[in-house]
Amino acid sequence: MTFEYAPAPESRASVSIKPKYGHYIGGKFVAGEKHFPTINPATEEVLSSISLGGKKDVDAAVKAAKKALDLHWSKLSGRERGKYLFRIARILQERAREFAVLESLDNGKPIRESRDVDVPLAAAHFFYHAGWADKLEFAGVGTKAKPHGVVGQIIPWNFPLLMLAWKVAPALATGNTVVLKPAETTPLTALLFAEVCEQAGLPAGVVNIVTGDGSTGALIVNHPGINKIAFTGSTEVGKIIAESVAGTSKSVTLELGGKAANVVFEDAAIDESVEGIVNGIFFNQGHVCCAGSRLVIQESISDEFIKKLQKRMEKIRVGDPLDKNTDLGAINSRAQLEKIKELALAGDAEGAERWSPECSMPNKGFWFAPTIFTGVTQSHRIAREEIFGPVLSVLTFRTPQEGIDKANNTPFGLSAGIWSEKGSKILWASQKLKAGVIWANTFNKFDPTSPFGGYKESGWGREGGRHGLAAYLKGVTHE
Amino acid sequence: MSKRIDVKKTYKLFIGGAFPRTESGRTYEVKNSRGVFIANPCLASRKDLKDAVVAARAAQSGWAHATAYNRGQILYRIAEMLEGRRDQFAAEICELTGVTPRKAQEEVEASIDLLVWYAGWTDKISALDGATNPVAGPYYNFTIPEALGVVGFIAPKKSALLGFVAGIAPIIASGNTVIALASENAPLSAMSLAEVIATSDLPAGVVNILTGKSSELAPWFASHMDIDGLDISGLDAKLVTEIKKGGAQNLKRIHSFKEVASPGRILAFMESKTVWHPIGV
Numbered sequence: 001m002t003f004e005y006a007p008a009p010e011s012r013a014s015v016s017i018k019p020k021y022g023h024y025i026g027g028k029f030v031a032g033e034k035h036f037p038t039i040n041p042a043t044e045e046v047l048s049s050i051s052l053g054g055k056k057d058v059d060a061a062v063k064a065a066k067k068a069l070d071l072h073w074s075k076l077s078g079r080e081r082g083k084y085l086f087r088i089a090r091i092l093q094e095r096a097r098e099f100a101v102l103e104s105l106d107n108g109k110p111i112r113e114s115r116d117v118d119v120p121l122a123a124a125h126f127f128y129h130a131g132w133a134d135k136l137e138f139a140g141v142g143t144k145a146k147p148h149g150v151v152g153q154i155i156p157w158n159f160p161l162l163m164l165a166w167k168v169a170p171a172l173a174t175g176n177t178v179v180l181k182p183a184e185t186t187p188l189t190a191l192l193f194a195e196v197c198e199q200a201g202l203p204a205g206v207v208n209i210v211t212g213d214g215s216t217g218a219l220i221v222n223h224p225g226i227n228k229i230a231f232t233g234s235t236e237v238g239k240i241i242a243e244s245v246a247g248t249s250k251s252v253t254l255e256l257g258g259k260a261a262n263v264v265f266e267d268a269a270i271d272e273s274v275e276g277i278v279n280g281i282f283f284n285q286g287h288v289c290c291a292g293s294r295l296v297i298q299e300s301i302s303d304e305f306i307k308k309l310q311k312r313m314e315k316i317r318v319g320d321p322l323d324k325n326t327d328l329g330a331i332n333s334r335a336q337l338e339k340i341k342e343l344a345l346a347g348d349a350e351g352a353e354r355w356s357p358e359c360s361m362p363n364k365g366f367w368f369a370p371t372i373f374t375g376v377t378q379s380h381r382i383a384r385e386e387i388f389g390p391v392l393s394v395l396t397f398r399t400p401q402e403g404i405d406k407a408n409n410t411p412f413g414l415s416a417g418i419w420s421e422k423g424s425k426i427l428w429a430s431q432k433l434k435a436g437v438i439w440a441n442t443f444n445k446f447d448p449t450s451p452f453g454g455y456k457e458s459g460w461g462r463e464g465g466r467h468g469l470a471a472y473l474k475g476v477t478h479e
Numbered sequence: 480m481s482k483r484i485d486v487k488k489t490y491k492l493f494i495g496g497a498f499p500r501t502e503s504g505r506t507y508e509v510k511n512s513r514g515v516f517i518a519n520p521c522l523a524s525r526k527d528l529k530d531a532v533v534a535a536r537a538a539q540s541g542w543a544h545a546t547a548y549n550r551g552q553i554l555y556r557i558a559e560m561l562e563g564r565r566d567q568f569a570a571e572i573c574e575l576t577g578v579t580p581r582k583a584q585e586e587v588e589a590s591i592d593l594l595v596w597y598a599g600w601t602d603k604i605s606a607l608d609g610a611t612n613p614v615a616g617p618y619y620n621f622t623i624p625e626a627l628g629v630v631g632f633i634a635p636k637k638s639a640l641l642g643f644v645a646g647i648a649p650i651i652a653s654g655n656t657v658i659a660l661a662s663e664n665a666p667l668s669a670m671s672l673a674e675v676i677a678t679s680d681l682p683a684g685v686v687n688i689l690t691g692k693s694s695e696l697a698p699w700f701a702s703h704m705d706i707d708g709l710d711i712s713g714l715d716a717k718l719v720t721e722i723k724k725g726g727a728q729n730l731k732r733i734h735s736f737k738e739v740a741s742p743g744r745i746l747a748f749m750e751s752k753t754v755w756h757p758i759g760v
Contacts, residue, residue, distance in 0.1 A: 124615065140607070235730075242727035247720025254730070411729070430754050431544070438754045447614035451622050451753050456707070457730050465612055465622065467751050476743075 005317065008324040010111045014098040017105075017188065020049040023057050023211060024194035026064035027204025032057060036213070038187055041108035042321050042330035042365040050187050053212035055219055058179070061208040062225040065150040065177040068205030073177050074147075078134035085130030085172055087200040092123040092165075095196070099189055103161055104321040106188040108330030108366070109284050111322050121446055122165035125464075128448035129169035132469060136174065139466055145473040147175035148228035148251055152220040155190075156233045157183035157332050158287040158388075164190050166463050167230050168207060169448075174472040176228070177206050181220055184213040185333045218244075226250065230471065232289070234386075235412070235457050242460075253461035253471040255289065255453055257386040258414030261407035262292035262443065263429060265400065266300045268419035272441065274308050277392070280417060280443040282316060282328055282370050286390040287336070289458075290415035292443055293387060295372075296406050299396045306374060306394065314357040316370050328390060331366040340368050340389035347373045347382040352393070378409055386412070400425065404432045413455025417443045436462070490520040490666070492527060492690065493673035495534030496683025502526050507691075509666065512577030520666050523691035525699045528658065531687040532705050535629045535656035538684030543626045543654030545682075547602035554598035554652060556679040558591050564675065565591070568640060568668060575665055576639070589739075590644040596740055597648035604653060604745050617758045624749040626654030627732060628707035631700040633693050635713035639665035643672065645739035646710050651685055653749050655708070658687045660700070662713065666690040694718065701725030701733075708732040708748045 022031040032051020039046050051057070073081070092099065099122075100115040109118070137143060151171045155163040160182055171178050182190035190209050197207050210216060214237070221229055221241050231241055232255040245252055262280050264273050280292025297305055321329035331337040348354055352373040361367040368389055376383050376393040383393050397403035407416055416435040418426050430438045436454045439445060446452065446464075453462035461471045470476045491498045505522035521527075542550070561568065565587050572583040605623055612620040630650045635642035639662045650657045661669035673688050689696065697718055700709055702725040711722060712735045726733045734747045 239727050239730065242730060243724050246723030246727060256730075426756065430752075436750060436752060438752060440754060440756045442618065442755055442757050445614070445616070445618060445755050447612065447616070447620070449612040450614050450620050450755070451610075451612070451751050453751070455750050455752075460730060460732065462751050465753075466610055467608075467622065 005325045007320070009320060010101055010322045010324060012101060012105070012322070015102045015105065017048050017102070021187070021191050021211065022051050023053055023061065024191065024209040025057070025061045026067070026208065029194070030057070030060065032211070036184070038106060038185060040105050041332050042362065044364050047106060047188065050211045053181065053210040053216035053219070057210050058216065058219040058223055061179045061210045062150055062223050064205035064208050065179050066225060068203055069149055069177040072203040073206050074175060078136060078175075081172065081175060082130045082133030084200055084202050085126050085133060085169060088196055088202070089123045089126035089130060091196045091199050092119065092126065096120065096123070099161055099192065101322065102192060103189050104329070106186050107157065107160060108321050108332050110326040110329045111324055112326065113284060118159055118162045121448070122162045125165040125169045125448045129173035133173040136469070136473070139469050141470055141473050141476045144475040146475055147472065148474050149176060150226055151176045151178050151228045151230060151472065152223065152226040153178055153180045153230045154217045154220060154233065155180065155182055157186040158284060158289070160186040161189040161193065163232050164193060167232075170463070170468050170472050171230070172206065174469060176472055179208045179210060179220055179226065181210050181212060181217050187211045221245065228252070228472070231255070238459060251474065253463070254459040255463060256457065256459040257412055258289045258291065258454065258458050259294060259384065259386055259410045259412045260290055260292045260415040260417065260435065261294040261296045262417035263403050263407050263419065263433070264295065264297040264301070264305065265403070265420040265425060266298040267421050267425070269421055270301065270305060270308060273419040274305070274312050276417065276419060276441070276443045277309060278312055278316070281392040282390050283444050285328055285331055285368070287332060287388055288444065290437060290444065292417050293392060294383060294407070295392055295394045296403055297394065297396055298403065299398050302396050306372075309372065310355060310357070313370050313372070316357065316359070318359045318361055318367065318369065320362070328370060331368050331389065334366055336388065337366040337368060340387055340391060343382055343385060343387045344371060344391055347376070347380065347393070350380045350382070352376045352380055352382060378406060384410065400429070404429060408434045411457040414458035415439065488518070490518050490670045490690065492521050492523055493670070493677070493686070493688040494527065494531045495687065496677065498673070502530070509575070509664065511575050517575060518667060520670065520690040523689035523696065525696070527689055528696060528699050528703065531658040531689060532629060532703055534684035535658055535687055536705055538682050539626070539628055539656045542651070542656055542682055542685050545654070550652065550654065551598045551601035553679060553681050554594055554601065554648060557676060557681065558594035558598065560675045560679050561587070561591050561594065561672070568671060571667055571671060572640060575667055586638070586641050590641045593641065593644050593740060594648055597652045597745070600742060600745055601652050604742060604749070607742060608746055608749070608751070612753070618755050619758055620753065620755050622751050622753045624653070624746060625752050627748045627750055628655060629705060630655045630657050630708040630710065630748050631706045632657055632659040632710040633697055633700065633713045634659055634662050634669065636662050636664060640668035640672065641739060642713065643669045645744070646712060647686055649744035650710065650748055653745050655748050656685045658689065658700070658706070660693055660696055661688055661690045663692055697722055698725055701731065702728055704729045706731065708734070710748070711735045
């Protein structure tokens, strides 16, 4: 017998979206010249009209950030700075429902995730960094560490508010002021965050938000008044940023792409591992830089495992992001959906075998069924390129060393998973895997105290923990 | 009795524990500060660099997985071997650069002491930069610094021995392997140091040393996709932008340093790895 779930939609009543937004510069909303729509990817409904930031807007934002730095922010003690961050953390908690609903509307992610992961973690990041603001001399960054000044921050669409928190909280805690550009397709929670700054009484210009597309981001990266760039996004854009700041005095941190392997050994707890693999790739529709997009599984258990995985995938509920029972929401944009489709077709063409459970999907909006490819080889595009969607590529291995070699056979190095019930094997594999974050018998766990960031072409620097502070300070002992 | 004729040394490269000549067959002339001919060191080519990267990559995993205690003892062994050849190195520096014997002695002694200093860091750097992280959930979570991999080093033009040691010692202390390009105009101390390294139980390929022109080779260091990091302390300022652009192709970690003794020089070529595991019965 099968259980049917009655619809359990979260109310939209807590959210009020303005028909049009300007940029948030120097503590005021400033109307932009050109506009573009932001839509709900689950329905294609236009939610609002967003300003496209140009040179004038970026100039104004950098100027406001510099003024706030010189007049207010640099004059405050760490203790007082920290109090503003504590206030922001508290207001995010108070308005959590509103942020969660707005995030799901603009991004397409299930309310279960925005409510239980994105928003609480965003608040936690502010709370954690608030406490660092008056303790930087104990952070092991040396006594000469000083803020960079004006920091340009460019964030992606997969965790819009959470990535804002990862960027803004450490920047403010260390005494920098900020020009932030949210992603083109998900600007609404950042614009709501401007209200939080207002309610917290944050001095005007400490946080400036300029909306726009890649061209706006490039203006921020290349602006001479920006002292440090923090970027989360694709490796392709990360390399362009690294090139464009070469030879300047700008400091850069980059959190880029990934192609994480979830390595399952034959002595793994199978049911737990199946849950972990599902969470690893289908969390947030697979729109996760550290998603476990390759299952690297020991051949001896592969057939049994895939059967169980398919059975589990049949239970994944795809649909309305605001429904509290939804597991897999909408793909964030038409462009991203096209990219996922293209790579999946490449998987077919290169000889891998595609499987998806039968699932009904809404007529409107952008959707992609949870999908696995078996018989994938290391040269397949779906084993090498970041798909950034709910698509899992399965590769097999015979000896543990072969498993590690396959897992490491990628220019990325953001994260990796290990599934085994043998402690010594887990520690051995965790030493051998070339990745900045290793999840053993778990996956996709995040915490403000835990440094996050990649090896190789997955980026420069860490975010979170004591290690993340160094990125926002110059003259650091370990720079 | 006729005057004894010196037996002059042929300066070659140091790749994978061997002393090959450059495959290019090229050399260049090194003269001392008075313009007197000293030697014809190799003018290393891009192919020599590629060979050195292959050797460095092959040695890296084994060196990184040697115990920190073992790496410390081997760095200390290099200091011991250099101590025994102080006079030779001082004489070489004197002859080439024209500094006083006293100054040359001081540079050699400072280089030995610096090796000893870095030898002591191998089993302490994790305590300095590692962490256990109190995450909000039933997970054990720790962060450790790990060697980056294969690192290139463009040695400073001046301070031919001390500046060279200040580059390679922190790079290899953590478990990286290195391809060092010796000072263009004063490469002899570095090549003599290769003889010290070769007799210090350091596995072949951990340190590889080239001589040649940084204007020719540095761009190949920057664009090589199997070099993970680059210490450009000795690079001409006018080349920095080009080298950093080249390094962007594989997001190389590129740094330069002023201090010779700093844990930051070790950590710059390490990566932080964070490991999570659930806690439960």
